[in-house]
Structure formats: C-alpha cells, structure tokens
Amino acid sequence: xxxxxxxxxxxxxxxxxxxxxxxxxxxxxxxxxxxxxxxxxxxxxxxxxxxxxxxxxxxxxxxxxxxxxxxxxxxxxxxxxxxxxxxxxxxxxxxxxxxxxxxxxxxxx
Amino acid sequence: xxxxxxxxxxxxxxxxxxxxxxxxxxxxxxxxxxxxxxxxxxxxxxxxxxxxxxxxxxxxxxxxxxxxxxxxxxxxxxxxxxxxxxxxxxxxxxxxxxxxxxxxxxxxxxxxxxxxx
Numbered sequence: 001x002x003x004x005x006x007x008x009x010x011x012x013x014x015x016x017x018x019x020x021x022x023x024x025x026x027x028x029x030x031x032x033x034x035x036x037x038x039x040x041x042x043x044x045x046x047x048x049x050x051x052x053x054x055x056x057x058x059x060x061x062x063x064x065x066x067x068x069x070x071x072x073x074x075x076x077x078x079x080x081x082x083x084x085x086x087x088x089x090x091x092x093x094x095x096x097x098x099x100x101x102x103x104x105x106x107x108x109x
Numbered sequence: 110x111x112x113x114x115x116x117x118x119x120x121x122x123x124x125x126x127x128x129x130x131x132x133x134x135x136x137x138x139x140x141x142x143x144x145x146x147x148x149x150x151x152x153x154x155x156x157x158x159x160x161x162x163x164x165x166x167x168x169x170x171x172x173x174x175x176x177x178x179x180x181x182x183x184x185x186x187x188x189x190x191x192x193x194x195x196x197x198x199x200x201x202x203x204x205x206x207x208x209x210x211x212x213x214x215x216x217x218x219x220x221x222x223x224x225x226x
Contacts, residue, residue, distance in 0.1 A: 091211025
C-alpha cells in the first residue's frame with residue numbers, strides 16, 4: 001500500500017496571504033495525485049488532478065506542483081471560504097487501492 | 110447539475126447489516142466508474158470499494174473484503190453498498206463518488222453509519 005503523508009497537520013494563515021500544503025508518497029506515484037477540499041459537514045470537492053491540473057470551476061489562486069513522491073498545493077490570496085481541511089490522494093495503483101493523506105487543516109490566523 | 114445523494118445509514122449492532130444507497134442525477138450514470146468511501150469520526154478519508162460501468166469489475170479495500178458488496182442499477186442511476194458483519198470500527202460517514210481516471214470529481218454529502226451495542 002502506498003502511504004500518503006501530509007504536512008503540516010494544521011496550518012494557520014491570515015486571509016489574503018499564501019498557504020503552502022505538502023504531501024509525500026511512500027513510493028513514486030508519478031503525477032497520479034489529486035487534491036480535495038472538505039468543509040465541515042460536507043463531502044470533499046476535487047481541486048486538482050494530475051498533480052497540477054485544476055478541476056472544473058476551481059479558481060486560479062489554487063495551484064499544484066510536484067511529481068514522484070513530493071507534491072505541493074499552493075493557495076494564494078486566501079479567502080474566507082478556503083479555510084477547510086485539504087486531502088491529497090494517489091491513484092497510481094491498479095487494481096485500485098486508492099489512498100489519502102491524513103489531511104491538513106487550514107485555519108484562520 | 111451533477112447530484113449524488115446517499116441514504117440508508119443508521120444505528121446497528123455489531124454483526125448487523127445495512128444497505129447503503131447512492132441516488133444520482135445530472136449525468137450519464139452508466140458511463141462512469143463509481144466508488145464508496147468512508148470517514149470515521151474526526152478522521153480522514155478512506156476509499157472502500159469501486160465498480161466499473163457494467164458491474165463486471167469490483168475492487169475493495171482489504172478491511173471490508175468478504176463483508177461488503179458494491180453493486181449498481183444503471184436503470185435506476187443508483188449505486189449500492191451492502192454492509193454485513195459490521196464492526197465498531199466500521200462506524201463512519203459513508204460517501205459515494207463519481208470516478209474519472211482514479212480521481213473523484215463529484216461526491217455526495219454522506220450517510221452516517223454507527224455500529225454500537
């Protein structure tokens with residue numbers, strides 16, 4: 001099983017500033033990496049796939065980078081609605097054993 | 110608009126069963142792989158199972174193999190998860206999701222399953 005590790009567990013940032021979230025895979029997943037946002041009481045929302053491609057309707061202030069084992073999600077000009085929990089997910093395996101990181105909670109500083 | 114709505118959760122004793130449903134609309138259900146996920150209280154997301162478009166391929170996470178069964182009815186645009194031999198550790202909110210090449214672009218709001226005596 002590929003283990004995904006996210007850091008930090010909690011990130012405190014002020015509105016209008018930049019947040020940088022990290023995700024590490026225990027082995028290479030190439031670019032088979034997605035990011036999700038989950039607000040309290042809601043289902044997750046796909047933000048990025050292929051490590052760096054924004055999903056439909058995702059604002060340009062969200063960007064993703066990385067390949068192999070190291071990935072980053074950057075959120076510029078933080079808005080109030082961006083404070084949520086973020087998960088990375090790998091989808092390299094076949095047959096599928098999709099795995100998620102444990103999440104990073106982005107909170108208002 | 111794409112919509113996924115889960116139902117069927119509830120309180121069940123250890124060893125019991127529940128059938129979860131995911132009703133979908135707004136897209137051609139029969140064209141997509143579909144998945145189930147779960148999220149234990151205060152924890153992260155876990156992929157549980159998925160199924161291809163015609164139901165001929167099904168995959169499960171090891172912890173539910175032999176206990177859970179994923180199925181679908183393309184005439185009703187619905188996905189199901191039969192959960193048997195439930196354990197306390199199966200307590201979670203269960204989500205369904207539409208799958209596109211290994212990532213999940215639409216999710217429901219979830220249905221809560223509590224396994225407790």
